[in-house]
Amino acid sequence: MNALLRVLSLPAVFLSKIPGLAPVVRACSTSVGQKFLMAITGLSLIGFLVVHLAGNLQLFAGEAVFNAYAEKLHSLGPLLGIAEVGLFATFAAHIGLAISTASMNKLARKSSYALKETKQGLFILPAGGASSWMMVTGLLIFGFLVIHIMDLKLKKGFGVDYTAAMNADNEAVNSFQAVKAVLSHPVHAGIYFVCLIALGIHLSHGIRSALQTLGLHHKNWNFALRTLGFVMAWGIAGGFISLIVWALGSKS
Numbered sequence: 001m002n003a004l005l006r007v008l009s010l011p012a013v014f015l016s017k018i019p020g021l022a023p024v025v026r027a028c029s030t031s032v033g034q035k036f037l038m039a040i041t042g043l044s045l046i047g048f049l050v051v052h053l054a055g056n057l058q059l060f061a062g063e064a065v066f067n068a069y070a071e072k073l074h075s076l077g078p079l080l081g082i083a084e085v086g087l088f089a090t091f092a093a094h095i096g097l098a099i100s101t102a103s104m105n106k107l108a109r110k111s112s113y114a115l116k117e118t119k120q121g122l123f124i125l126p127a128g129g130a131s132s133w134m135m136v137t138g139l140l141i142f143g144f145l146v147i148h149i150m151d152l153k154l155k156k157g158f159g160v161d162y163t164a165a166m167n168a169d170n171e172a173v174n175s176f177q178a179v180k181a182v183l184s185h186p187v188h189a190g191i192y193f194v195c196l197i198a199l200g201i202h203l204s205h206g207i208r209s210a211l212q213t214l215g216l217h218h219k220n221w222n223f224a225l226r227t228l229g230f231v232m233a234w235g236i237a238g239g240f241i242s243l244i245v246w247a248l249g250s251k252s
């Protein structure tokens with residue numbers, strides 16, 4: 001555990017060497033600072049998911065519309081590259097902070113609680129409490145991301161037949177057909193479905209928790225904030241799941 005914490009602290013050690021940054025790094029290294037950064041990175045990733053979902057919902061508009069959208073995205077060239085680096089850095093920071101805060105909490109706590117429950121979501125999560133569920137669902141989302149990048153970024157999904165998406169040079173250029181090939185593959189559809197349910201659970205606690213960390217906490221607003229987190233989380237997860245249903249339904 002100590003070795004893991006030492007590895008995770010390397011970026012902070014490096015940044016603290018930059019003149020003027022040491023006090024900022026010190027503030028961000030406290031458990032409060034780490035929670036704050038987790039909230040900011042988490043909400044940024046939700047911003048990405050909303051944009052990503054909006055783009056992918058254009059699948060419903062048909063092949064020409066979706067491919068025009070995908071082409072427009074790719075025509076951004078170096079700008080897209082910069083956005084991708086930022087996105088992956090945000091994912092990496094969020095995951096690193098999650099491991100770091102969980103390890104710090106574990107080290108700080110001499111013995112585990114016999115029963116952990118949370119009332120922060122709209123419902124009480126069973127044994128293990130929200131933080132354990134956040135770890136499990138977070139790991140599933142990480143696993144999903146690895147498979148998803150292979151499937152749709154690199155077009156190398158295991159067992160997926162990308163023939164309909166290929167051009168004469170055997171390059172997968174038709175994004176609409178590539179998505180359809182992946183989402184209509186029963187194993188991939190199953191994996192995506194399970195991981196998107198995990199995403200819904202993760203976000204429904206995460207949104208509420210991030211807003212609370214950022215100070216949005218008042219007894220008069222708490223029900224509204226909990227409901228907002230729940231609706232946003234399942235709106236995002238449900239939106240992605242609707243694409244699986246569409247792909248399986250339109251399988252020719």
Ligand code: HEM
Pocket residue numbers: 049052056070084087141145148149152153175179183192199240241243244
């Ligand atoms: C049914 C659900 C989804 C579909 C159909 C879908 C579709 C796509 C497509 C077509 C791409 C490739 C974009 C390109 O050509 O560069 C992509 C990339 C990506 N997707 Fe998804 N996506 C889904 C769900 C998700 C979810 C839930 C996440 C995050 C948890 C996610 C994260 C990403 C990331 C990080 C990339 C790489 C972005 C980049 O490098 O440009 N996707 N997705």
